[in-house]
Amino acid sequence: MNLFESKTLGRMAPTAALIIYGLLGFWAFVVVFPIYWLAVTSIKIRLDVINGPLYIPFVDFTPSGHAWHYIFYDLGNDTFRPYWNSIIVACFSTLCVMIIGTAASYALARLSFKPRLSSIIAFILGVIAMLLLVAWLGLDWRLAVASGLALFVILVLALHRAPSPTLGNSDILFWLISQRIMPPVVAAIPIYIMFQRIGLLDTAPGLILAYVTVNMPIVIWLMFDFFVSIPKDLDESAELDGASKYRVFWDIILPLARPGLVATALLVFIFAWNEYLLALFLSTANAQTIPILVAAQNGTRGPEWEYMSVLILIMILPVVVLTLVLQRFIAKGLLLGAVKG
């Protein structure tokens, strides 16, 4: 009876504690065991993999480094090239999306925008005109873009004085964040065609551009919450002292938002590193990233689990290490926005 009720407030009864630790320990096992199994399999020889489950190195089987040797020396460049691509694409896309995304969310958090509905409609009309010119009249796309742009400018100038309802910051913010709802597969084929035309297909810059676009909503959403939570008088007093908007952003706001920046950058880096669908569409040989390499082993290396384990381990290693190092930022930074709701 007393087992479930503690004698003093703030301390747990032994049975309750046992149940809690049991459940938490069980889930810790569920989390760790698959990774342990990867590590163990990577030091087995083929025979030990095939001859049924062997669990503990040195006891059940003699460890061997041959799979590691094979992936690093015999395959060599076939492993390192996608790896290098992944590093380049993930790092640069994170850098770009952080710059573009934080700038945009800072602007939305601090400055006021009043886009006129008439200008937006003019823009849509310009785009429609451009598409019609290409699709029905078969005009060269450069000419079509130019005429669409011309129509847009003329309409904006013509409607300049006319009264029109305006949108606000929250509308722009919502529009930018809602882009995340769009499944990337909808845009993948047109981006493929577009990149083919301008020679960005199967190149790192092409992948970087695509990743920056799909990850931007996350950056804007998380950083907006951060910037809003920074008191406004800080930048107002700096502006009274004659600092430009850029200086305020760079010297005052960014240093204050550092925990948020680190957490957001980490999250975006993980997404870029793990990205599969767009890389599948937009890269074949040159710009192949590591998840594509690993996934492509499906046919050739299906049951060769010791090689697969090495590949998967080196694929997840950088992200896991990075996250464990930056763990405390995530707890503090990332969740502020989410918890506020």
Place this chain on the structure above:
Amino acid sequence: MQRESLSDWLDRHAGRVFLAPAILLVLAFSIFPLIISAWLALSRFQLSANGWDITFVGFNNFKKLLFGSQQFHFVGTFAPVPVLGWLILAAVSALVLWGLWRYLSSGAISILGIIGRLISFSLAILLALMFTFTLGDKAQIGSLATTLFYVVVGVGLQFLIGTGLAWLCAQKIKGRDFFRVVFFVPMMVTPVGVAYMFRMLADMRQGPISPIWRGLGFGDFAWSTNAWSAKTMVIIGDTWQWVPFIFIVMLAAFESQPRDEIEAAELDGASPWQIFRDITWPSVAPVAATIVLIRVIEAFKIIDLPNVLTNGGPGIATESLTLHSFIDWRTLNLGGSAAVAYMLLFVSTVTCVSFFNFVVMPMRARRT
């Protein structure tokens, strides 16, 4: 009038300079492709002697998916309805009727509200009907139903496990930081890696749990040859990966709940369940709703797990909509691929917007 210097001009237009790159990127790589995709979805793409041809075919691609030759792939094959099917239909209808009744009796009725509810509720009924008629023994559910299965069951499981673990971790226990770090790990593992890992673990002859499996008498059962066990494997992999996301956010939410209220309730002799229901849950519900919404948005896009874990098979049993669209693209059926992608866009947008309006907003409103 004096000409202003470049730096003055730049400072005056700082807002536009900050915002323009983001807007241009979204216009170029997401809105523009969206328009092109719509055009592709309405046309047929063919390779021909001089490269390729695109002909406008209207809504043919969508007709094919919903009623024509691709119906088995997208919607599923029909068969007599099992009891479970009727139960799902009844549950969804009851939910829709309840939502309608609450709205009509609330007194705050607007045209926009009615239109929005008509769209969401009729989609809900249609999807429930689709499930009902494709669930039978001889029937098979298509890629749309499979995706919904991943979203509803997967996110549901992740939410229950993640919240449960977070609640346990938020008790007065030692070693919370240890669990926090360990539980977070799966989120970083590349989904492609998760897929291979679970293929290895679920190997019935060489995998680590195969002795237990054999001991239970399932020795020669191959999960990858049965439609529902293959789907379950995808769900297990996805759950393993995304429980940490729910866990870490819900833990932060539990930690920031009103301490003094809980202590006062404890002194008054309230049971743990009462405390959870009356204090803890209301304070974390808005966060919970937001986090589920984020997961639902991402869950609709699933492709890596089914593609690598099961290759979409057996047959089309584990194919998600994104994978369906990708396979169509690989066979150069560009129109069909774009049509599938557009259906996914439509279903996921309606679902997410409905969830935001009918669940997230009321929960946020209730707190304040």
